[in-house]
Amino acid sequence: MSLDFKPARGDFFKDETFRDDFTFKNSPAAIRRFPFPFDRDEYMYSVNMEPHVSTRPGSVFEHTFDVDEHYVAEMIDRAKVLAEDPLRCQSLPHMTLAGWDLLELIMESNAREYPQWFSLTKNGNQWHWINRPLGIDQKFTFLDESTLPYGPMEYITRQTQGDFSLQDERDGSLWMDAGMITTQADWSLDFDVGMNFMEWHAPVPLAHEKMVFDRALKFLLKLQQGSPVRRFNWTMTVNPLLDTAPETYPKWGPTKTSLTQENLGHKQHLRVELQALFRLPRSNAIAFSIRAYLGKFEELVTVPKWGRRLHRVIRDIHPDIAAYKGFWRNQPAMVEWLAKYDDGAPTSPGVWPDA
Template sequence: MSLTFKPVESYREAFSFRNSPDAIRRFPFPFPEDQYLYSVNIEPATSRDPGSVFEHCFDIDEHYRSETAERALVLERDPSRCLVMPHMQTAAWDALGVLMEQLAADYPEYFRLERDGDRWHWRNLALGINQAFTFGDAASLPCEPLEYITRQVQGDFALLDQRDGDLYMDAGMVTAPADWSLAFDAGMSFKQWHSPVPMAHQMGVFDRALKYLLNIQVGHPVRRLNWTMTINPRLDTSPETYHEWGSERGLVSPDNVGRLVHLRVELQVMLRLPRSHALMFSIRTYLISMDELVTQPAWARRLHRVLRDLPEPIADYKGLTRYRAVLVDWLSQFDRDA
């Protein structure tokens, strides 16, 4: 796939974000069946389907400049969105190393990395960054290593410390969360930060997922898709900014549902870091409006059936309750066989 970056678009206020036809075609539609059920749904994160979001470990697409600009805006307003506990400094450098190495290998036309022992030279041609630094020496970078590299990558990142048979969210860069907060979840265990999720605990989903994640080995990353819905193409739907977006759920009507309602899909990659052995959890978010989604007829039919039959606790957890009926009714016009 030829990678072309769009001019910077807005994920707030004027909401100028749009997907090109190519971006729509490669959108990671998350429903393999007409009914949604919680499952671990983890697979090896091996390269497949050239041009798709699954080709590379960390996907870079046409919205690269827009998302990095949005991250800078969020951090300017709230620097606490990047957090690294003292015992996670090695993991932060580890994450920087993995991301630089992977980006340079997968996108050499935009990212270059030269290494001579601890002396590294990083060039991000897409953003005009040229930085020589000493690996492990924070003073040789403009900011802390995790913040430095994640300002240049699409998606959020959590670094999980593994101890006592559990995973703890002890570091991260989270500027585009789907109604959760790094500041609130920091230091929590795997089950603690997943505690609001309905039904999955009774089904044992998180017990199986934790057991699997604890055994991820270096060089064998895994991935999964997760989804929710968002009103407007807004990336930052954090509790800290609820006052800015919470009321938007009441704006949906039959006349604007196609434009306002967006399917929000997370491509989550879990990767064991080689130096610290922390687990890096990347959360790459993709947005698509209903007007864009229904240009793919099979997706429109399936989404109608999934949302129509979604159990109420799940619909409520995903924030759909106020506009679900309007959305399902609108989607029904694309599912004549239902």
């Protein structure tokens, strides 16, 4: 068995690339719903979590797992990454049950929230899954690995936008013991798998001193089934490259030196991660979804509030954060380019565009 896609894009899902010729771009509608992460004109690390509840129809907060116009293209890109490096998806032996929990959560959510695209029918443990955009029709036995072409976590995350990690809970910490990581902001699952919460966050500057991780861990250990939470994270990426992995850094690192004032608006992307955390019912593990959205600077500044605010945030960012997020080199060029879109006018509170 394998998982062959027979894409049915219709007129919603785009045919585009996140590598080589980089044809990715956002439609005007996708720009309006872009998850701009800055709710004020400055940025510092915080425990910025809120309940992951359905709000603002049409926004990225409407559904449990947002499926957007880039879905089919992102899944094709993930399959290519995995073909080149299978170590991007790993599950330690005790995490299979958590993988089934995740498969159930995603299949049930998507079948319920997007009936036009996904369908799940059950007869006891005999399940029938249909994924129309990718052309998949799969009958399998729930909790029986031999009936799927991959383990349950890999099977479902090959069909779901965003990276996923699964955390086992023991000894008062969370242990990242499984993951599907192909759209990461420069961290290695292969190196970090098996680490606990403090270990895998160790390289982050400033936040440890602010006790951010101590408080976040306390909060997450209390996470209840049925009450997921979410937060934003963000970084910067040159070219719409989803797969900025440390493994391939020698390949994409040099592109950071390719920016000019002429090409910056098109090549420089704000990369926003909508992260959500779910307690899983059988394994008591925590699923962590890390959904990356790419927005070109030239796209973001079409919303005047975002142009002004992005300029101020990047101009005033703490240098350690700029270095950790890997854009220290290009910060002056970004500020120069963005300054044209900041007339000094005040910005309204919150992340949403002004009407």
